[in-house]
Amino acid sequence: MHEPVIQLNGVTKTYLAGKVEVPALRGIDLVVEAGECLAVMGRSGSGKSTLMNILGCLDQPSSGSYRLDGQEVNELDDDALSSFRGRTIGFVFQAFHLLRGVSVLQNVALPMDYQQVARREQHQRAADLLAKVGLGDRLLHRPNELSGGERQRVAIARALANRPRVLLADEPTGNLDSQAQARILDLFHRLHAETGVTLIMVTHDPAVARTAQRAVYISDGRVVEGNHAPAG
Numbered sequence: 001m002h003e004p005v006i007q008l009n010g011v012t013k014t015y016l017a018g019k020v021e022v023p024a025l026r027g028i029d030l031v032v033e034a035g036e037c038l039a040v041m042g043r044s045g046s047g048k049s050t051l052m053n054i055l056g057c058l059d060q061p062s063s064g065s066y067r068l069d070g071q072e073v074n075e076l077d078d079d080a081l082s083s084f085r086g087r088t089i090g091f092v093f094q095a096f097h098l099l100r101g102v103s104v105l106q107n108v109a110l111p112m113d114y115q116q117v118a119r120r121e122q123h124q125r126a127a128d129l130l131a132k133v134g135l136g137d138r139l140l141h142r143p144n145e146l147s148g149g150e151r152q153r154v155a156i157a158r159a160l161a162n163r164p165r166v167l168l169a170d171e172p173t174g175n176l177d178s179q180a181q182a183r184i185l186d187l188f189h190r191l192h193a194e195t196g197v198t199l200i201m202v203t204h205d206p207a208v209a210r211t212a213q214r215a216v217y218i219s220d221g222r223v224v225e226g227n228h229a230p231a232g
Helices: 048-055 078-088 104-114 119-132 148-159 178-195
Strands: 006-017 020-032 037-041 063-068 089-093 166-170 198-203 214-219 222-228
Touching: 006 048, 020 048, 020 222, 037 048, 048 166, 048 198, 078 089, 089 148, 104 119, 104 148, 119 148, 148 178, 166 178, 178 198
Parallel strands: 037 198, 037 214, 089 166, 166 198
Antiparallel strands: 006 020, 006 063, 214 222
């Protein structure tokens, strides 16, 4: 039997505010199968962002187990964790986080540099990804020469640069108008179908969550509800 790509068991996260312990996650159990499209929903302060940071290996649990692609994350030191995260997870953020001073081709190639991919392959793979997201004619443009929707497409191409197992999107349509939002969601689902990448969208927007195969809801640091929603 195959192992889930993500498995959380009893995951907690507690922060210190002065001498006061503030629980952000209170025992999260979550299984995500390889190739699944999942939405994670929750209001501000629900623990949704903390969960996203743990899923993305940007933070570690206070207790509990997190297995990602068969690896117990807590067993990795900082260097090993950074390398593992770089090749296993692609990130897409609400604010795009593109480098303004370089071309979109260089933006997409950058994650491959950290994984020591040969320069020629970096440029070929980046060009192929930009063509896949509909920007094959914009390789040498800089981010400030693109619309918000186009910048988010560059960010999606960059997130796929290292052929990750998981694509983690944090409010990926939050800065876009309704037309651009619809196009970006269509793109996510097309790429999900074509590549088989596991897609996790962290969102407060029910319209985004309804496009996922499944949604889980976080409230007061716990998973309180889950449901299956029709894709599309």
